[in-house]
Amino acid sequence: RLRGAGLEIGGQQVTARRLALDGFAREHDLDLRLGVDERAASLTGTGRYVAGAYELTGERIESDAPRLNPYELEAPMKLHLRDGALELEQTCLVYAPRRLCVAAGWSGPQGWTASFSATAFPVEALRVDLPRRPGYRGRLDVEMHARGLPGEPWTANANGTLTDASLEYVTASGRMESLDLGTTLLRLDSLADRHTLFVTTEDSDALQLRAEATVGRSEGVPFSGSPLEGRLELTTTRLGLLPLLVPEIDQADGTIRADLSLGGTPGAVVAGGTIVLEQGELDLYRTNLRLRQLQARITMRDRGLTLEGSGDAGEGSFQTGGTLEWRDGTLRGELTLKGDRLLVADVPEARVEASPDLAFSIDGKDIAVKGSVNIPSARIEPRQLVGAALPSADARLVGPDVEDASDSEGYRVRTDVRMSLGKEVYVDVFGLRGRLEGSVLAQTRPDEVATASGELEIEDGKYEAYSKELEVERGRLLFAGGPIADPGVDLRAGKKVPGYEVGVVARGRLRRPELSLYSVPAMPQSQIASLLLVGRRLDSLDNSGRSALGGSRSDMATEGGALLAGQLGRYVGIDEVSLESEEEDEQSLVIGKYLSPRLYVSYGVSLTDAINTFKLRYTIGDQWVISVESGQESSADVEYTIDR
Numbered sequence: 001r002l003r004g005a006g007l008e009i010g011g012q013q014v015t016a017r018r019l020a021l022d023g024f025a026r027e028h029d030l031d032l033r034l035g036v037d038e039r040a041a042s043l044t045g046t047g048r049y050v051a052g053a054y055e056l057t058g059e060r061i062e063s064d065a066p067r068l069n070p071y072e073l074e075a076p077m078k079l080h081l082r083d084g085a086l087e088l089e090q091t092c093l094v095y096a097p098r099r100l101c102v103a104a105g106w107s108g109p110q111g112w113t114a115s116f117s118a119t120a121f122p123v124e125a126l127r128v129d130l131p132r133r134p135g136y137r138g139r140l141d142v143e144m145h146a147r148g149l150p151g152e153p154w155t156a157n158a159n160g161t162l163t164d165a166s167l168e169y170v171t172a173s174g175r176m177e178s179l180d181l182g183t184t185l186l187r188l189d190s191l192a193d194r195h196t197l198f199v200t201t202e203d204s205d206a207l208q209l210r211a212e213a214t215v216g217r218s219e220g221v222p223f224s225g226s227p228l229e230g231r232l233e234l235t236t237t238r239l240g241l242l243p244l245l246v247p248e249i250d251q252a253d254g255t256i257r258a259d260l261s262l263g264g265t266p267g268a269v270v271a272g273g274t275i276v277l278e279q280g281e282l283d284l285y286r287t288n289l290r291l292r293q294l295q296a297r298i299t300m301r302d303r304g305l306t307l308e309g310s311g312d313a314g315e316g317s318f319q320t321g322g323t324l325e326w327r328d329g330t331l332r333g334e335l336t337l338k339g340d341r342l343l344v345a346d347v348p349e350a351r352v353e354a355s356p357d358l359a360f361s362i363d364g365k366d367i368a369v370k371g372s373v374n375i376p377s378a379r380i381e382p383r384q385l386v387g388a389a390l391p392s393a394d395a396r397l398v399g400p401d402v403e404d405a406s407d408s409e410g411y412r413v414r415t416d417v418r419m420s421l422g423k424e425v426y427v428d429v430f431g432l433r434g435r436l437e438g439s440v441l442a443q444t445r446p447d448e449v450a451t452a453s454g455e456l457e458i459e460d461g462k463y464e465a466y467s468k469e470l471e472v473e474r475g476r477l478l479f480a481g482g483p484i485a486d487p488g489v490d491l492r493a494g495k496k497v498p499g500y501e502v503g504v505v506a507r508g509r510l511r512r513p514e515l516s517l518y519s520v521p522a523m524p525q526s527q528i529a530s531l532l533l534v535g536r537r538l539d540s541l542d543n544s545g546r547s548a549l550g551g552s553r554s555d556m557a558t559e560g561g562a563l564l565a566g567q568l569g570r571y572v573g574i575d576e577v578s579l580e581s582e583e584e585d586e587q588s589l590v591i592g593k594y595l596s597p598r599l600y601v602s603y604g605v606s607l608t609d610a611i612n613t614f615k616l617r618y619t620i621g622d623q624w625v626i627s628v629e630s631g632q633e634s635s636a637d638v639e640y641t642i643d644r
Contacts (some may be wrong), residue, residue, distance in 0.1 A: 025049045030056065040064050045077070053082035061093070070095040084108060090115075098122070111149040118142045123162065138165035138181070146190075153192045153217060160186040169243065175250075179238055181207060193217050197230075206238040215266060224267030232273075234258040239280070254280030254294060271300045280311070288346040289313065303327070307335065314343025316353065324362065335360040341376060353377040358417065369415040376422035382429055412446040421456065432491075434461025434472060440479050452479035452487070463493035463504070468532055470495050470503055477510070486511050494518070495532075502531045604631070 020031040026049060033042045045058040058077030074092040081087075085107035092101040099119040106112040123138040139162070146156035165181035182204025189196045194216050201209040213230030215223065239252035255278045264270035280294030296309035304325030311318055318339030325333055337358045345352040358371035420439040427436055440454035458475030470493035478488035489510050494503020501520040506513040517528040527537050592602035598620070604613035613631030620626065625639040 021047065030058075035064065043077075053080070055080055058091075071098075071100070074099070085110075109150065111147065111152075113148075114146045116142070116144045123165070135168035136166070137168070139163050153219075154190070155192060156188070156190040158186075158188040162186070177243070177251075179206075180204065184209075191217075195223075206236060208235045209233070213262060225265050228262060228265050228269065230262035232258060232260045232262065242282075248284050248286065249282055250285035251283040252281065254278060260300065270303060272302070274299050277309075287344065289344055290346075304333070313339070314341070314346070314353065316341035316343060316355070318342055318356075322360070330364040332363050335362070349380070349382045351379045365411050367411050367413045369413065369417060372418045372420065374420045374422065375425055377424040378421075378426065380425075380427045380429065413444060414446065415442065415444045417442050418454075431464035432458070432461065432472075432475075433463075434458045434475065438477075440484075442484055450484045451481055452484040453481050454479045458491075461493070463491065468495065473503070489513050492518075497531050497535045500531055502528050504532075 018031070018033045020029075022029045022031075028047050030045050030047050031042070032044075033040055035041060041061065041063040043058050044060045044062075045056060047054065047056045056077075056079040058073065058079070061071070061073055061077075063071070071093040072095070074094045077091040078089040079087070080089075085105070087105045088103055090101055090103040092099055094100075097120040099117075100121070101117045102115070104112070104114045119141055121140045121142070123140050124136055140160065141163075142158065142160045144156065144158035146154060148154035162181075162184040165184060167179040167181070169177055169179075181201070183202045185198075185200050185202065187198045194214050196215075197211075197213045199209065199211045201207055210233045211230065213228060216227045218226065235255070235257050237253075237255050239254055239256065242252040243249045256275065257278070258273070258275045260271050260273035260275070262269060262271055275298040277294060277296040280291070280296070282291040282294065283289070284291075290313065292312045294309070294311040296307070299306045302325075304323060306323050307321055309320045316339060318337060320335065320337045322335030323333050324331060324335075337356055337360070340355050341353045342355065343351075344354045353376055355374040355376060356371065358369060358373070361368040361370075418439055418441045421436050423435070423437070425436045427434065435458070436456050437459055438454060438456040440452045440456065442450060442452045444450045456477040456479075458472050461472030461475050463470045463472050463475075472491065472493045474490065474492040476490040478490060480488065482488075486509050489506055489508060491506040491513075492503065494501055500523075503518055505516050505518055508514040517525050517532070519528045519531070523537075530537055590602050590604040592600060594600050598618060600617045602615045604615070613629065615630075616628045618626045623641050625641070627637040627639065629635045
């Protein structure tokens, strides 16, 4: 019995290692077990040593590994050792319809031989890690032979056939797509002076591929540095692989034709020739961007390429072009993008047309973007954002699926782009409706917050405040080099009532503006609010005129409820807005909110007197309630409820 330690196979520590021989040298039983962690394989059989020759017969193989568990020996395995030569007769593992066979031999003067074959092997069992983890299927048949002679380079040849191949993946919109690849034939020949690879496809209307490559063999020269010559011809009408590489793409169609020559070395391939895209179509799900009539031509020569392209987006069109080259393993070059009225977003919340004129400068991981983007037409109506909150600047995502930004080696982008708004840019957000004009210079730097300089003005604007629609007299968003998401705001909106002009003024930062009321002539804020609500001053609702103006006061209370429900509720999520009638026809507007399932607070505002009331109610269990009230009078109550 033999046991081993420190044995490694393929870089994996072998934890299960045992060899047991029971019997005599001329005939004995054998039990061999090898494994990595919990995955181990066992071989049982018999051995014989007669007249200087040893013969091993393997009768049964078992495995704890899921991939090998179903396989069985088609026939007993035969291993011979005699006269300094080792021979493994063809041994096959079967798991219908799959069949894997291997044979090998070694003899000092005659060298070594090896052969391997696989029949009906499912490629999905290989578990290849592809981008976005698509499902792939197909049946692989392979036959390979190799031979080595003392003092000479080894030689080999292999033939493979992949049939019924397909890829399945889920698009960005959740739709399941399948891409049929037909049949692929592969042949590899390794001779003493060269390696030759030939790949072609058959029985596929969507993909025609023919590729051939030859790599020279010279003693002392590594494979990655050997000379390469080859050619690639490709025609496909299915661009279904693009959504796998670019997740934002939901659907891709068109025809790609490639005719390339290959040179250089396997470690540094140099390609020359052309790649042409015809009648291309791309759909981007999130922005509903549809690119049509895409035409592109890439001309490759030496270590660079030239790009020319065009296409349509909505009723607009664009052109792109430039040159790229690889120098010292780094991609460098210049690209341009020009367009006119491109429909870049078409979703319920926004419809935007843009006319870009941009230049991209690429230097490895550094990308600089300069130019301008004109927005001739846009409609922006974001959905209700009640309860939404922006994350704080120091917020960080954690979890197993979150990439650590500190370890990322992404692109470093710098932008200096001026955005100009045309005469047809309309917004309807947070009660503000109108047309925007102006221009802003947006700038971004790596690892810094995006900033902007410029000014946007609101024309023909309406602003809803206190449940009333006000005319915007002056409206500006001021960008003074600060964060682009938090510009300064300068808004003045009002309306005219008999004898007065009243309105609201908002100043400060967009995220935390300071609101105030104004009037001409000047008056207290409470009087201005009353005029905005019901068109009357509070002092017109005194006790002497209470009976005559009771109906008007009721109207004012109702509209006051609409004010707070529509305005405050929109921003803080009020749970209750109601009117309470007290003695002497006193009415108050009460705003309430549950701060927790058991804690309720409310604030009451008298609509006729300068009296405010604060109430707090806390529930303990199912029967006890503690109530506190503070206002014109203060009180505290403890309630106990018995249900019968």
